[in-house]
Amino acid sequence: MGDEISAAGHVQGGLTDAQKRDNVIRLAFGGDPSRFDAFVQAVRDVVPAGTTVVLRGSAVTGRRWHDGAAFDADGPGTSDLDLTLVGADVIGLFSLTGFFLPGVHSRPLSDEDPDIAPSLVPLREQLMAMVGRPVNIQASRDIVIAFRGDFLDQPYLTLFEKPDTITLLDRADAT
16 A cells, blocks of 8 residues: 555445545544544654554444444544554554453553553553544554454555655655
């Protein structure tokens, strides 16, 4: 997908990448793409190189998976955003006790587990202030996301893929 969100793409759970992005902007960002872009940039500024970042859950699909209720069915700001950081380096940001499967798939940094990834707490607080709702941050290896998306057909929206290294050409483009 490169460094930006693809406008089309493959279908997961009956949704194209464009439909998933439209859902997220409409449901979680009040229809304002600039708020979405600011959220993505805040994450991009913090995560290490080699990290892919995805959003999962009802913000992407419009419905909760366990009961089919609509996003924010319990009132404005009640549905959370499920942010997953994918890559080897982000796994190391979580304490050993913060995993479902150690070194592979973390539990979410959330109100229930606020101490499992201390270095990500400021990002979580910033993101929650930006969206006015809970934001849970999880870390996974590529295999977990591929299994969920490709095998289980659980939709997720790739926000960006941060390259492993910055090339000289990238540095020249930034100036």
